[in-house]
Amino acid sequence: MQLKNQWPLYYKKDVVSHYCPGCGHGIVHRLVAEVLEDMDLGKRAVCVNPAGCAVLAYKYFDIDMIESAHGRGTAIATGIKRSRPDLFVFTYQGDGDLAAIGTAETIHSANRGEHITVIFVNNAVYGMTGGQMAPTTLLGMKTTTTPGGRNPEFEGYPLHITDIVATFPGTVYAERVAVDSPAGIRKTKKAIANAFQVQADGLGYSIVEVLSACPTNWKMSSVDSFKWVTEVMTKEFPLGVLTDKRKGVEKK
Amino acid sequence: MQLKNQWPLYYKKDVVSHYCPGCGHGIVHRLVAEVLEDMDLGKRAVCVNPAGCAVLAYKYFDIDMIESAHGRGTAIATGIKRSRPDLFVFTYQGDGDLAAIGTAETIHSANRGEHITVIFVNNAVYGMTGGQMAPTTLLGMKTTTTPGGRNPEFEGYPLHITDIVATFPGTVYAERVAVDSPAGIRKTKKAIANAFQVQADGLGYSIVEVLSACPTNWKMSSVDSFKWVTEVMTKEFPLGVLTDKRKGVEKK
Amino acid sequence: MQSHQSGGEMTKTKSQYKVIVREEYCKGCGLCIEFCNKKVLAESQKLNKMGYHYAETVNNDECVGCLICTLVCPDVVIEVYSE
Amino acid sequence: MQSHQSGGEMTKTKSQYKVIVREEYCKGCGLCIEFCNKKVLAESQKLNKMGYHYAETVNNDECVGCLICTLVCPDVVIEVYSE
């Protein structure tokens, strides 16, 4: 008998992660590890992990890793990539990390067209700290800091930061995907591969926004939270390629 | 004989400003003071002035003023306006202040739809500190930190932050104008009046980006620098209304 | 890789795949159960050491080896073997 | 407010406006000189106390009171009076 689903080379084996049951982070992690292996990038990869639920990602990925202060991932990645352009550098960030405290770093690293890749896990909430509002929280959504639901009068609107970043000349590839179903997961892997290819080819900045479930803070079952991504979240954050400036690449 | 050009009520009289000859700040200051008077807002106005050449604006405006740490103007304005919604609150900021260090505050105050107005003086350079590159510096433009001209390989592209902010639902009014000619100056005054009106009517966030000359750091004569705004800068930063979500208002 | 060995016949055959849920790693999220079109997996009545109702293989015969269960599992718990 | 007093006539008349450059406040940027369509203003040969070649009224007669000079002056230096 032969194992059909090989354990990803750059994913530490048999570690029980700290993620909650059904958390999308686990899926995105595995996909990233698979793509690193498929594209043979793992040996020269450095991942910058965030303050957020993925702060412990270094316990799971089996590549060189560095943690960042909350929100500063892309600044650290900039330092690494500029110092060692031969390395493959990506950040892994949550929506609070990337779109709230890290707004300036996100915008300016993209605008400089840094040759880095950003894996942006949008779960519409601050997971790590127990479910506060994120910039991406949907209108009306209840969180611990919007007990009556997010009210645009007070808290404004869900921020579409990937759309912003996609408008920059230096952003070569930007796509929004969702790990909400087998098809969504396959697309996510494809998107990550495209984004990684941009950097591997020396073209510039790339970002993949992944809509991802946080069953714990959404107070839903895992299955319901996946459905919620599909049915509700993608209405506010439509999926698709937001920009693709690669030349000579067959566009799908 | 009668003086045709009255001294603006909210502008301190007969103070020699510290601005360089031909500096656009002086013009924008006067326009703001005039509009405050025209709309009778001066009595309840609070202006947040930046770190930048306009750091001394409190010596010129004759209204309540508070200085901000570099880039934090809109956060301070948020604090003021939320605490005292009856006040008329605006920031006066440069391009380094608003679009570099203040990026996150700019984006999020607009996205929250704060009821404040931002007067954004874009002179494509850090004036105050002696002519370093700003996020708005044009490609190829020489500054003290881009001695060979801004190179997109290293420094990325001019950032169009007002265009970003204009995409937010909470941004009711955004316009880009230029104080580069009598007509431009008149339009600027109009734009400031529109933006102020938005706040006065309790509609939400408004911003006016003013392209403005910095003869000193551009190393041009005043007249040439005004021409440069018209001929070169507006190519990168086209003038016009970027969003206008006022209802029932006659659009021009 | 191999296609159906006894195509066309309507009698139930043993699947060529074997689905193993490493129960001690399972957090019982139920995603594999939900997304397996063949209803191969189900929630166990028992709890594992972490206190979760883990997934278990209840209908291995139906498995078509599509690997959807491994695709959706956030915790790399499931192993699918082929003969 | 009043329109031309002797419209149609080609002889040069004294303007109804008086343009005063408060020279001690002028920074000599030359913007008023540049933008006045009537060439009423010019750069003085002399320097003021701040060390600038200030603007001076050289052709008051041509002034049409359009206030463009006051509009462009960054330092609120110019006063235009009407009779």
Added chain:
Amino acid sequence: MIVTMLFAGSGGQGILTAGNILANAAMLDDFFVTYLPSYGAAMRGGTANCSICISDEEIASPVTSAPEFVIAMNQPSVLSFVNRLDPGGELMYNCDLVDTVPYRGDIEMFPVPANNISIGLGNGRAANMVMLGAFLKLINIVKVGTVNKSIEDMMSSRKKLIDLSIKAVAAGYDGFPFDVMK
């Protein structure tokens, strides 16, 4: 008098709720109380626990370095905390989820089939309340009535949950000590 105890279990087992209800009840009964939850990791994987001190005088330190009681809802909790027990201390554990208890000659042990009892009440989710009930009987300091009141306070209007919880506490209280073969 000062009694120190530690409730432990996995994140989803309602251990903090049980501890909170007890602490609150003790306050209602006019004791000095400190309640210190483990906090922060918003992750269900790990263990959650809370330390409670109940005393009739001011409590200098809320830290129960060597608690007199450990109430453990699952296997990892037993392994983590049994050695912290004060000599002469007492361990109450959920025997439905605990296979092995490391040997310590100097403590007493009380198994409670909390999950099964809860399932018996028609809902497996009240195992924490069963444990609480049993524990009330064991320590005999805080009154069941006060605990019921505390439950009502904490669960405000969720009537069904209140009823279930009160029933579960009673079942634990009445059934204790349990005679379990392992």
Added chain:
Amino acid sequence: MIVTMLFAGSGGQGILTAGNILANAAMLDDFFVTYLPSYGAAMRGGTANCSICISDEEIASPVTSAPEFVIAMNQPSVLSFVNRLDPGGELMYNCDLVDTVPYRGDIEMFPVPANNISIGLGNGRAANMVMLGAFLKLINIVKVGTVNKSIEDMMSSRKKLIDLSIKAVAAGYDGFPFDVMK
């Protein structure tokens, strides 16, 4: 020996350039030198100034609280700095832009018509170099030749500017002291 001086003028008058050239020349002539510009305000409105110390031994403090020489290019500079002069100190000022010098009995004063001389050379922008030339004559420490070399160093390849500057220095040096009626 230590000589302390302060150059002052408005931002656009090239006062820092003149000071820099002198400081550099003094270094070339093997003196210990400190050069401290006023800095920061990127605004032409205000005054600019720089303090220079030239000494044949290590300079402990670069601050010229009471300089022996003040070189003032315009009226505001004179007003600001004349009172800082050491008793017995010397004030050199640009009489083309200075009307009044506050009375101090204990200093010497040297007017230089720097703007007019510069205009006479065909370009009004070298007034700073005229002042520098006159000042070289006054202090008689640094050689004109070295200053010319320093000008070449600092202005690298801008040939025209170099020529003008050297001419202006010479004009100031040769013309000093000037006989000016005020």
Added chain:
Amino acid sequence: MSGNHAFAEAAIRAGCKCYFGYPITPQNELGEYMAENLRPAGGVFIQSESETAAINMVIGAAATGARAMTSSSSPGISLKQEGISFLAGFELPAVVVNVMRGGPGLGNIAPAQGDYFQATRGGGHGDYRTPVFAPASVQEIADLTYYSFDVADRYRTPVMIISDGMMGQMKEPVVLMEPLKNLPEKEWALKGRGTGASRYMCSLILDPLEMERHNWKLYRKYIEIERHEVKYESYMTDDAKIIAIAYGTTARIAKAAVNRVRKDGIPAGLLRPISLWPFPKAPLQELAHRVKNFVVFEMSTGQMLEDVQLSIQGMANISFHGRPGGVVPTPVEFARFLYREYQKIKKQ
């Protein structure tokens, strides 16, 4: 009531009208309580985009004369340093809560006292000080929070309250104070010039001599605060031969340790600084005339230790026992240390 809730509720009762904060463990419940309760009470709650933004929103609100507050934990407090320096420069009143955690860097979320230097020496730039209070019970959290708003207004200064995860999470019974109503108006506040003269608030003072005057003015204010705002608790110090010095969480534990060793006849006492700046220098000096042995307990590698050394100026022995990194020491551990130190003395 938990410590974090006590911070929030006491602030509301002290008339705090504006709260701005950014989530960070272990103080999230503070902001969440504000989200739930401040807006309904007519106040302002904003979850800002960052700690930097939060402290600047506080500046804005405080400038209008409103009582304003922010809270965070160690890394977030580092991000507020520029803003705190501005508050000091502007002379604006505000209350800043630091529920400390293990550091440096991300550290962990366990209770620690590693930000003492930052709090008491001004982690921000320039010549300024902030009053710093350190509560040791949930009741005291409430009391000191309430009081801090007064101190802030009285001296027009930011005030810091430092605590840690244990104090923030711990629940204890609390007696709350009456809500304050009708606070006096602040005539210096920005409120639009109306028909009067315009006001401006700035920390930029280009002229050094003027800036110096401002610095000395602040300095005199700090001297005033040092004179009037020292707070501490003496516990069994009267007959003590060995005195523990500890604040906040460690002070509670030290108290238990003192009680324990007293049972064995060891004449131990506790001096608990409640105000960390101004530090209770004088009382310590006083004690040092008589008592020759001091023990400093901290959940750090030794920071308050320096203030003790500065106070005692070589007049007595000082020993130190520290547990950094989020380790909460036990009463037994402290008692053992006291015991050992006391044996050493007796031998001398």
Added chain:
Amino acid sequence: MSGNHAFAEAAIRAGCKCYFGYPITPQNELGEYMAENLRPAGGVFIQSESETAAINMVIGAAATGARAMTSSSSPGISLKQEGISFLAGFELPAVVVNVMRGGPGLGNIAPAQGDYFQATRGGGHGDYRTPVFAPASVQEIADLTYYSFDVADRYRTPVMIISDGMMGQMKEPVVLMEPLKNLPEKEWALKGRGTGASRYMCSLILDPLEMERHNWKLYRKYIEIERHEVKYESYMTDDAKIIAIAYGTTARIAKAAVNRVRKDGIPAGLLRPISLWPFPKAPLQELAHRVKNFVVFEMSTGQMLEDVQLSIQGMANISFHGRPGGVVPTPVEFARFLYREYQKIKKQ
């Protein structure tokens, strides 16, 4: 060469490959020099979007083993505090220059020494220290910058150099050192795992006991630094009866003052701390056995003063003369103060 240029050129010669900074007066020339010269020399120059971003870029570059640097002035340094704490937690080498200005708040751009506490006590959160050097001439700026990179690498720690606008702007002749080539590789650096084991760098250590071990490890490192990296200059202290203590700009002025009063027969001397942390405690203590009068000069309201008090521990009199806010005191002023203090002594 100006002080700001000397910082930059010495860094380049020390093998600094990456500079990240954000403009702020009075240190703009440092970044501008880097913009002009570092990229052509094969290095990296980025003008970052903020000081916060700059220090985090430094973290990234340092993590790859490159010698990295940033610079700023007071408010900008406040914004870097979180990052500096992370550098300390990560144990990453880097050099941070603070060309101080008047504060608090925006203050002004004139020379000041108000950030001493921030620099020496860790303005950031958690238990850490940073070596701090304070040059007093342009030559020393160059020398200490060059040296700081060594110290940073040797101890794997951020190193701070503090200076002020006067030192930054002032031009003096400088003899520059040879450019360093072929720095040893750092095996701990991130460089991709290749075929080896993966590395990770983190400051998050959730387990308090492990975190505590890390804290004590850092602490031992700091003790090492205290043992080996104390630097100071003694000037005419041998026969002195009154000793001035001052660093950086004030030390230059104090030296002139000492020279001046020596001419009047007053036996004054100067102790100039070059390393502010570790502070030259031992040499001062030594002196205090013999000399009973010390005068601390600072361009602040009194910060290093505390370190002097900590060192001298009541063994001698300490008086203080400070000029905060950007006022640069004069040699005459210091001399007068020395003179007055000396008269007081003689009377006693």
